[in-house]
Amino acid sequence: MNGKLxxxxxxxxxxxxxxxxxxxxxxxxxxxxMVTMLSLDTLVYQCFGQHACRERLWGTSWLDFVAPYDRPGxxxxxxxxxxxxxxxxxxFLASRSRASYEGIEPPIQAEPGTDSIPVPSRxxxxxxxxxLRNADFWxxxxxHEHLSLLHVxxxxxxxxxxxxxxxxxxxxxxxxxxxxxVMGARGASAAALLLIILVIFLLAWDEAQxxxxxxxxxxxxxxxxxxxxxxxMWPGSxxxxxxxxxxxxxxxxxxxxxxxxxxxxxxxxxxxxxPLICQQVWAxxxxxxxxxxxxxxxxxxxxxxxxxxxxxIPVFPWAAPVVLHIVALILGNAVLxxxxxxxxxALGRVEYETLSIGTPGQRAxxxxxxxxxxxxxxxxxxxxxxxxxxxxxxALLFAFAVALSVWLRVSSKKNxxxxxxxxxxxxxxxxxxxxxxxxxxxxxxxxDAWIYSAFEDSPASPGRxxxxxxxxxxxxxxxxxxxxxxxxxxxxxxxxxxxxxIVIAAGGVAAVVAFVLTQGWMLQEMQMSWVESGATIGAxxxxxxxxxxxxxxxDERARKILMSPFDVGTFFPRSFHPFAPPSxxxxxxxxxxxxxxxxxxxxxxxxxxAHSQGSVVAAAVLVRQAARREERDKSIGLVTFGxxxxxxxxWAFPALFSDGLMQSLARGGVGMGDIMWRNVHYSTDYIGGPxxxxxxxxxxxxxxxxxxxxxxTDKYVFGQRTPSILSHTGYWMDSRFWQRVDxxxxxxxxxxxxxxxxxxxxxxxxxxxxxxxxxxxxxxAPDPATPGxxxxx
Numbered sequence: 001m002n003g004k005l006x007x008x009x010x011x012x013x014x015x016x017x018x019x020x021x022x023x024x025x026x027x028x029x030x031x032x033x034m035v036t037m038l039s040l041d042t043l044v045y046q047c048f049g050q051h052a053c054r055e056r057l058w059g060t061s062w063l064d065f066v067a068p069y070d071r072p073g074x075x076x077x078x079x080x081x082x083x084x085x086x087x088x089x090x091x092f093l094a095s096r097s098r099a100s101y102e103g104i105e106p107p108i109q110a111e112p113g114t115d116s117i118p119v120p121s122r123x124x125x126x127x128x129x130x131x132l133r134n135a136d137f138w139x140x141x142x143x144h145e146h147l148s149l150l151h152v153x154x155x156x157x158x159x160x161x162x163x164x165x166x167x168x169x170x171x172x173x174x175x176x177x178x179x180x181x182v183m184g185a186r187g188a189s190a191a192a193l194l195l196i197i198l199v200i201f202l203l204a205w206d207e208a209q210x211x212x213x214x215x216x217x218x219x220x221x222x223x224x225x226x227x228x229x230x231x232x233m234w235p236g237s238x239x240x241x242x243x244x245x246x247x248x249x250x251x252x253x254x255x256x257x258x259x260x261x262x263x264x265x266x267x268x269x270x271x272x273x274x275p276l277i278c279q280q281v282w283a284x285x286x287x288x289x290x291x292x293x294x295x296x297x298x299x300x301x302x303x304x305x306x307x308x309x310x311x312x313i314p315v316f317p318w319a320a321p322v323v324l325h326i327v328a329l330i331l332g333n334a335v336l337x338x339x340x341x342x343x344x345x346a347l348g349r350v351e352y353e354t355l356s357i358g359t360p361g362q363r364a365x366x367x368x369x370x371x372x373x374x375x376x377x378x379x380x381x382x383x384x385x386x387x388x389x390x391x392x393x394x395a396l397l398f399a400f401a402v403a404l405s406v407w408l409r410v411s412s413k414k415n416x417x418x419x420x421x422x423x424x425x426x427x428x429x430x431x432x433x434x435x436x437x438x439x440x441x442x443x444x445x446x447x448d449a450w451i452y453s454a455f456e457d458s459p460a461s462p463g464r465x466x467x468x469x470x471x472x473x474x475x476x477x478x479x480x481x482x483x484x485x486x487x488x489x490x491x492x493x494x495x496x497x498x499x500x501x502i503v504i505a506a507g508g509v510a511a512v513v514a515f516v517l518t519q520g521w522m523l524q525e526m527q528m529s530w531v532e533s534g535a536t537i538g539a540x541x542x543x544x545x546x547x548x549x550x551x552x553x554x555d556e557r558a559r560k561i562l563m564s565p566f567d568v569g570t571f572f573p574r575s576f577h578p579f580a581p582p583s584x585x586x587x588x589x590x591x592x593x594x595x596x597x598x599x600x601x602x603x604x605x606x607x608x609x610a611h612s613q614g615s616v617v618a619a620a621v622l623v624r625q626a627a628r629r630e631e632r633d634k635s636i637g638l639v640t641f642g643x644x645x646x647x648x649x650x651w652a653f654p655a656l657f658s659d660g661l662m663q664s665l666a667r668g669g670v671g672m673g674d675i676m677w678r679n680v681h682y683s684t685d686y687i688g689g690p691x692x693x694x695x696x697x698x699x700x701x702x703x704x705x706x707x708x709x710x711x712x713t714d715k716y717v718f719g720q721r722t723p724s725i726l727s728h729t730g731y732w733m734d735s736r737f738w739q740r741v742d743x744x745x746x747x748x749x750x751x752x753x754x755x756x757x758x759x760x761x762x763x764x765x766x767x768x769x770x771x772x773x774x775x776x777x778x779x780x781a782p783d784p785a786t787p788g789x790x791x792x793x
Contacts, residue, residue, distance in 0.1 A: 010127050010129050011126065011656045012655055017127060019276040021575075021576050023273050023321070023322075023325045025200065025203065026272035028155065029158065030333060031332060032083060032155040033162075033269075034337065037262055039080070040079040040166060042343055042376060043082070044078055045076065045258075046255070046344075046347075047374065048069070049069065051069070056348075072170060073230075073234030076163055076166065080163055084224075086155070091148055094578050101587045102144050102582075104591065105118035105590065106136070107590060120139055120141045121143070122207045122208040123136065123207055124206045125140050125143070126206075126575040132619075132620050132624070132656055133624060135624060137624070138589045142210070143573075147574070149213045151579060157220045158196070160192040160220065160224035162261045163189075164185040164189030164230070166258050166261065167182070171234075172256070173251045181230045181234040184229070184230035185227055185230040188224075189227070191226075192223050192224075195223065198216065259379045262379065262382070273329075320501075323501050330393070330505065333385070333389060344376040350375075351377050392507060415487070415488065419476070420476050423483065427714055451718075452717075454479035454714040479722045483725060486686075490683055493647075494647055564687055566581070568652075569581070570582065570583055572653075589620050589621055589624070596636070606634075606637065607744050607748055608637065610643070611641050615640040615643035615645055615688075616645060616649060618640065623661055623665050635673065635674040635676055635748055636672050636675055636676070636748075638678070639741050639744050640688075641679075641680040641688065642728050643679050644688055646679075646689055647689035663700060666701060667701065678740055679705055682727065682731075684726070687728050688728060708734070710730070712726070
């Protein structure tokens with residue numbers, strides 16, 4: 001992926017698509033493994049195998065019928081119900097969301113009055129030639145159904161494989177002879193492993209294969225039925241147990257074979273990540289090799305090589321797909337392993353062990369008091385990993401927050417003087433153009449005594465009037481320091497996100513490895529305290545997130561900040577993991593496209609005003625290829641504000657938001673036709689920013705960018721708060737932005753200009769009815785708390 005996207009090329013390579021889908025499969029495999037292990041081992045084998053634990057679960061009458069105590073095979077067959085229910089629940093939710101989002105097919109390019117019934121595409125969105133320009137990029141219904149069945153097949157195969165393997169291991173642990181039922185269980189386990197391997201190879205295809213995938217899914221169901229029948233019909237009985245020791249009629253400890261199955265599952269999970277890691281390393285190495293061959297030796301060669309290898313702009317460092325997959329696995333395993341530990345703790349007293357206890361013809365010695373209270377064993381590696389993941393996540397999060405706060409405070413304090421000079425120069429332009437200035441001479445008007453400048457900290461009382469900027473103290477005011485802080489955040493927000501993901505991924509892996517290697521040095525009491533506290537934290541992580549989201553949703557600014565990562569993560573079609581949250585763009589892009597076509601067919605003109613993530617949706621609509629005659633003769637106005645296309649999407653997704661696509665959108669003539677674009681932004685915006693990123697797109701029209709000063713003024717009335725920093729959410733209250741929209745509407749309605757004449761006005765100071773200068777300085781600070789319409793007088 002070199003950042004250059006041609007219309008006849010797919011945005012990604014086939015190798016990357018295969019390996020990325022395999023890495024996404026690792027998350028499904030890990031989840032299915034943990035849920036199956038919790039159900040088969042902790043619940044049906046250990047808890048249902050002890051009278052004390054059975055009596056705690058609403059009595060034993062219904063359990064005696066569903067999962068008899070002396071029929072371990074039947075109990076294990078019952079244990080596959082929870083993991084199957086989880087897989088069915090994910091598939092049901094995916095189907096519901098597919099009907100609401102992927103079910104909205106994008107309109108085809110057809111003339112009005114012709115047959116224009118959309119035909120769903122079979123191709124994966126990541127493999128569509130032209131990327132976002134392709135008419136079928138947002139047609140993902142058939143592919144999502146194909147991918148959903150493959151992941152459900154993995155869930156069913158994992159349940160069948162672990163059931164067959166554990167039943168066979170249990171037969172060996174109690175000395176049961178190998179008969180047809182045991183051989184059937186072993187055969188089902190082997191067949192399940194083969195199905196998992198087959199699914200991995202099927203993920204290499206970019207086209208949906210409905211019949212083949214349905215056949216494989218039905219085969220996995222058949223394998224599960226065989227494993228369940230072998231378990232149900234298995235005549236093995238555990239007997240009554242030693243006299244006087246109630247409940248010990250099966251090998252103590254974890255279910256025989258489950259620890260080995262879990263370890264093999266974790267190894268397979270890591271192996272599924274390995275191809276993507278190798279592909280990313282190979283890609284970076286290839287770029288370095290090509291750059292070294294093209295770059296002549298000499299001074300500054302390394303610097304030139306770094307610039308050429310990283311591309312025309314900086315991109316997400318350290319292989320973003322690998323980092324994000326590792327973070328997802330760490331968080332998912334932290335929660336699931338913690339739930340496993342807490343579930344065992346809720347059912348009885350918890351012990352831990354390194355390997356499954358019990359060999360053919362032997363039983364472990366029961367601990368003291370075993371018979372009056374249920375004792376459940378959890379594999380030692382599970383407990384240690386659960387506690388380590390949770391604690392390492394909290395520690396890394398805290399350390400990163402502290403380091404980030406210190407860096408922001410130090411860097412913003414260092415830049416505060418430069419920020420004050422920049423603001424003063426911008427406000428001076430407004431004063432020179434005849435606007436009311438906060439630096440007017442004292443006594444020029446009675447009202448001046450009440451007007452102060454935020455360049456100076458709030459005075460104790462009015463009466464002196466505003467002071468000249470030159471007479472103020474050298475130390476910047478608190479207001480200037482806040483502006484400097486927001487500018488620092490706005491310039492480096494995307495890099496902070498990248499390093500946060502990198503630190504969590506690398507730190508989590510390092511913490512697990514280090515603790516597993518050194519855990520033998522700790523006392524058992526310390527290990528248990530570590531595990532239990534960490535498991536509690538890990539199990540509460542989802543609830544904490546929901547609680548934080550609920551509290552933040554009551555504040556509009558906090559809600560938008562919290563939902564910004566979610567908006568980015570759910571924009572693209574579900575090309576790699578079908579159980580991810582649905583892509584709202586699957587519905588938004590077709591609906592907005594049809595709305596624009598309807599307006600054009602009814603002699604309407606269109607101006608799109610798009611904020612934040614809406615800018616990305618608008619770009620996806622406007623670059624989409626269209627062959628309609630109506631689109632060739634009408635211009636479309638686009639005013640973006642808080643736009644993340646240059647700062648975030650061009651940086652994080654260079655394959656889709658390539659140089660060619662961004663330049664074609666800026667210059668018009670593709671997709672919807674002639675596009676007139678203005679991008680309004682603040683330097684304090686932590687999400688949006690200029691399209692012309694550092695070192696990129698030198699050929700974009702200069703008049704696209706509209707940089708407005710934030711805060712719009714330094715003036716405020718004594719006793720009121722200093723001018724607000726608008727940042728990412730203040731555009732709606734800024735009259736300067738709406739004046740840009742008014743100008744765009746006038747341009748769209750203006751007849752075509754002669755060739756060579758720029759129809760787009762660039763100097764707002766030439767308009768008599770505007771309240772802002774050419775540099776975008778407002779005479780009056782907009783107050784976000786003021787009620788009334790956004791475009792009030």
